[in-house]
Amino acid sequence: MNMNMNMNTNTKLTNFPLRKKGVLFFLLLSMATFAQGYPSGKTILDKVDNNMSAKTRVLTATMEIGTERTKRTMVSKTYGEGDHKAFTEYLAPAREKGTKMLKLDNQLWIYSPATDRTVQISGHMLRQSVMGSDMSYEDLMNDKPLLEQYKADVTGTETVDARKCWVVTLTAIIPDVNYFTRKIWVDTERYVPLKEDLFARSGKLLKRITFSNVQKVQGRWFPMSFLYKDMLKEGPGTKMTIQEINLDAKIPGNYFNLGSLK
């Protein structure tokens, strides 16, 4: 699952792009897992991808950033095209209103109306928190297909929110990944992820994403809400709720250039 900027606006789940590289590897993997009665990890991720991906999406979402003492709510509107282009504008609160973010491939720019400046977020700055939430820019930017970064194994079935799920365990196959291991619980019927755990190399659980309020949107199952929680930290985490979503909508091309930020 790619925590790209689209995910920030809750459409991360639409992106399970498949790549032809490593087909042999996945065939072998599929044979092994089918032998245990489970589909392969690739098959499941493919199905999630087919269910949720769209060419474009326009959505309005709220982001509730909770700490132990306070809670802030932000509203944003996002226009996304594929995995590599996304434009987000913050609509509320007044302090953040007018802040815009543009993601083009692996580059990210932020425009702040308070300073009337556009800043490119790069390098180690990507490790910073997005608007004080539990997510980092890096979490949003990572648009590399999961199967290019991880070996996917189905390790069992479990029930999440009274839904039977495949447990897909992803183990890093390249060194430069944020999380060495991931575990995704995918609904066996609707092919929607309901939970994802992100682990350190040591096996310590670092973050948990819980997806809820799964609805059918333009013929696809879609979780309309998710909670992103840093498991080492106390506090309620960051909750994203999609208020409005429009898949395969026509987006003018000028949204995805730097001129759109000002």
Add this chain to the structure above:
Amino acid sequence: MLLLIKTALRSLIGNGLKTWLNVFVLSFSFVLIIFMQGLLEGWNRQAVKDAINWEIAGGQYWSQKYDPYDPFSIDSSAAVLPETFKSEYNAHQIEPVLIAQGSIYPGGHMHSVLLKGIRPDQQLLALPTNRLKTKDSNDVPVIIGMNMAKQASLKVNDLVTLRWRDVNGTFEAIDIRVAGIFKTTVPTVDLGQIWLSLEQLQKMTLQPNKATILIKSESVSTRKLTAWPFKDQLEMTKQTVSLVKAKTAGFTIFYFIFLMLALIAIFDTQTLSIFRRQREIGTFVALGMTQPQVVGLFTLEGTMNAVLAILAGACYGLPAFVYYTINGLSFGMDTTSFGIPMGDKLYPVFTPKLIVGTILFILIITAVVSYLPARKIARMKPTDAIRGKAL
């Protein structure tokens, strides 16, 4: 001259309580200036000495990419240990320190920290690094400063989760054990710092044989390396010295106020004295003294306030100076937690330069203040002065 001095002293003492009041105020200013300056000098020396003992040793070589003020580049600033220092490294005359960023989560609260890896058997710094030695490979002992422990509510043997990223950016997390808590006046080795074994940190961040800074023993001569620019003690303590200098400048306002009070009193006394003693001035001139000599006499009389103030100040100031030099002065607060390198007690240092300089300064300024009203004498008509009608 001796006669002038005797005459001036007699007149001054003849002024009675007014003179002693002036002398007391001036002596208080004088003692206070010396004491405060001594206190700041003591603080400066203590801060520099502690920084050398705890952090700098004989100076540091910094990896070219290292910029302590750029948190975004710290994780990627380590470089391979230079071969040229191999013998010094083996002899513990050069101690490599690897620096990485991390977060700890005591009680579910996130604290950003700097992880500093140093060899447990190092001898260059006062850090109790021997507590970093461990027999159990699963145990990651760390040492932290008292202020860090206080901020994070940690005690010895507490376990806390540490999260960091390796050199590839992959998150890693383990539980670390607080093996020791040290007390230091150097905030830069305490606040937000976690010290652990160099080997352990190299392993954790996947940076074998790498370091961010190299701490040099004072016994080793300095070498010029392009990839490892050298920072000497002077450069490394520049900030501390600047801080003390800024404080010194801040105190100047108090000196100015105290001194002004004393000098205004002297000026006032001189003006009144010249007005009241016109006949005396006229008599001096009539007896053969030139007007500049009379001006000199009155200036000397005013300046002798400072001489008496110095003597009076020495009477009660010296025992106080000796007492505080030996016992120190406690402000009853821990300033290290604010990032100010100050010990529990400050031991003032009174240098001859400070004492002589302050004495000369006060003598000169008192002479000037005494001279200003005395100038009127030069413009007096002796005949009018004898009749008391010159002013």
